[in-house]
Amino acid sequence: MSSSVEAITVLSSDGDEFKITVSAAKLSKPLNWMLEDVCFSDDCDEVPTIEVNSKTLVKVIEYCEKHAPRANSGASDSDAEELKKWDIEFMKMDVKDILFHILMAANYLHMEGLYDLACQTAADLMKGMTVSQIRKIFHIKNDFSSEEQEQLRRQHPGCSFD
Amino acid sequence: MSSEEEKTTKIVSEYKVVKTVPQVMEHDLLSNNNLLAVLSHLPVKTLLGFKCVSKKCRHSISTDRLFIKAQLETTGLVLSGFFFQEKMFTYEDLKGKSYINLPSLFDDIRRSKPVVHRNIFSFLPEDVVLLSSCNGLICCRSCGFMTSPTKTTFYICNPVNKQWIPLDCPDFDRFGSFALAFDPFKEPIDVPTKFKLVRVTQVEIVSREDEILYCTYFQIYSSETKLWKTSKASCLYNLEVLENVLGIYIKGVLYWRANIRDIPTFDDILTFDVEKESSLVITPPILLTEFKVTCIGEWKEILHYVMITKQGLHVWYLEDYTKAKWNQKVWKSLEEIGCANSNFNDKLKKLILQSVDLGVNMGICLLSFKDGELVMNLHDDEVYFYNIEDNMIVEACNHQDLSAKRLPCLVIPYSMSLVPLR
Incomplete structure (x- = not known):
């Protein structure tokens, strides 16, 4: 790989162009492979597409750029603390719009840290949700018969003793 | 390539x-x-x-x-609340037991009164007495041993999924301290849940100098062999482990508070390493002759020793198990505790000072300690939860809420877990 390459250009699923630095791309295995692919390739003009929409990709790249220095070199406890605060701010976003897309993008791009963060944020949101709200947001079909539902309701009044 | x-x-x-x-x-x-x-x-x-x-x-x-x-x-195991089991004072078992959830630490209801639940163990086939809790599992035994001496059954259960395993008990009398040893983090996922139940057995022996000693040994039930066996280690101490003393399991080792015979104000900690089958005696971090109330418990997988004197609240942690080395973690004056909890009206300070003046305990007892949460019994009747890090006291219950004839009860910390037993 040529060391002169500092950033690559990628396309989102909407066809918009984005730049991502080499060190930030290292946070994701598929992005890293793509990077090597681009650099090894003789035809460097081809711009690879990432199947993530523009709105989500902006946030994913923002996360990568922020976390890259620490991921690549290790950091002190105070940096880790600051990064944690940044993560919390970063995750203050509209659920339906983007959080679940980020979760899926993190899964798709094999980004463990972002995936965990998105899961935790989603879980915190779910704490206050009703069963039907959860079915709606995850597109889950209620596969219990009405008898089974009645039985569940009897077995778990409020579904817990606490 | x-x-x-x-x-x-x-x-x-x-x-x-x-x-x-x-x-x-x-x-x-x-x-x-x-x-x-x-x-x-x-x-x-x-x-x-x-x-x-x-x-x-x-x-x-x-x-x-x-x-x-x-x-x-x-998520880890998070302290959910405490079980209160009435203590036996006669030969008849007391059935009173309740569960009190810990008020949530993260919202405004922190100061609201916790809720008492009474019918948590109704899924078991008979009335039980709670003995021990460990990482989400509860150990209890059937009530009323004296009326039908041949039938005592132990139950290991998980109240969350209402699963239970009955254990037949050999010719044990109902006395003795039982403790559950279970580590869900060590568990492989594809085999039935493994646990051990340990009983402290003590036999009185009179030495040549007419001193009474206790020959202490441990009986261990293993869920794998489904058998009871007697431990390799046995020891001779002047330490008595009273029935109804809670065994605390931390990283493979069980800890019990044990009374030093004839000196009721002093106590040591008896340990038992469940894997190695070895036992130790750990002396408390400080030997004080002045008035004090004490308690031991787990916090972040380390044994802690909590003591309240007229100087305030002291907390030590066991830094080195084999060397029995303690280190001080927290000290708070009674004024500091009282100031932050104005509703509490300095009850603790008044009771401590009265007790110091009169030289007798005026009704203060530390019932349990777990994950920074101290359960205090004041004026013989009122129970408070005190969160040490937040320096916040909340009233939990009184004996009527618990449907108990009297306090203190055996107080068992409990963390909800989904761990299956079948």
Whole structure:
């Protein structure tokens, strides 16, 4: 790989162009492979597409750029603390719009840290949700018969003793 | 081409296949893996309510050991509340037992009165007396031994999923301290849940100098062999482990508070390493002749020793098990505790000072300690939860709330867990 390459250009699923630095791309295995692919390739003009929409990709790249220095070199406890605060701010976003897309993008791009963060944020949101709200947001079909539902309701009044 | 390059190329080509799939996103949203990954970040209490989302959810939350282990590793075991078991004062078992949830630490109801629950063990086939709790599992035994001496059954149960295992008990009398040893983090996911039950057995021996000593040994039940056996170690101490003393299990070692015979104001800690079958005696961090109330408990997988004197609240942690080395962690004056808890009206300080002046305990007792939460019994009747880090006191209950004839009760810390027993 040529060391002169500092950033690559990628396309989102909407066809918009984005730049991502080499060190930030290292946070994701598929992005890293793509990077090597681009650099090894003789035809460097081809711009690879990432199947993530523009709105989500902006946030994913923002996360990568922020976390890259620490991921690549290790950091002190105070940096880790600051990064944690940044993560919390970063995750203050509209659920339906983007959080679940980020979760899926993190899964798709094999980004463990972002995936965990998105899961935790989603879980915190779910704490206050009703069963039907959860079915709606995850597109889950209620596969219990009405008898089974009645039985569940009897077995778990409020579904817990606490 | 090196094998490394070959691998990279292969993965890249796989990746390209993925790349050509149009709009993975919307379908991926429905993927069970993503839903389960999110669910594994939720506490047990919330998950129980989500059993009704779908059959797949119910299966994962109730029986899928892989999901249950992932959930346990992500969220850890969090203190949920305390069980209060009435103590025996006669030969008849007392059936009074209640569960009090810990008021949530993260919202405004922190200061509201905790809720008392009474029928948690109604899923068991008979009335029970609670003996021990360990990482989400509870050990109890059938009531009323004296009336039917041949039938005492022990139950290991999980009140969350209402599963239980009965254990037949050999010719034990009902006295003696029983402790459950169970480590869910060590558990492989594909085998039945393993646990051990340990009983402290003591026999009085009179030495030549007419001193009474206790020959102490341990009887261990293993869920793997389904048999009781007697430990290799036995020891001779002047330490008496009273019945109803709670055994505390931390990282493979059980700890009991033991009274030094004839000196009721002093106590030591008796230990038993369940794997190595070895025992130690650990002396408290400080020997004080002045008035004090003390208690031991687990906090962040370390044994802690909590003491209140007229100087205030002192907390030590056991830094080195084999050297029995303690280190001080917290000190708070009684004024500091009183100032932050104006509703509490300095009850603690008044009681301590009265007790110091009169040289007798005026009704103060530390019932339990776990994860920074201290359970105090004041004026013989009122129970308070005191969170040491937040320096916040909340009134928990009185003996009427607990339907107990009297306090103090045996207070057992409890953390909800989904761990299956079958």
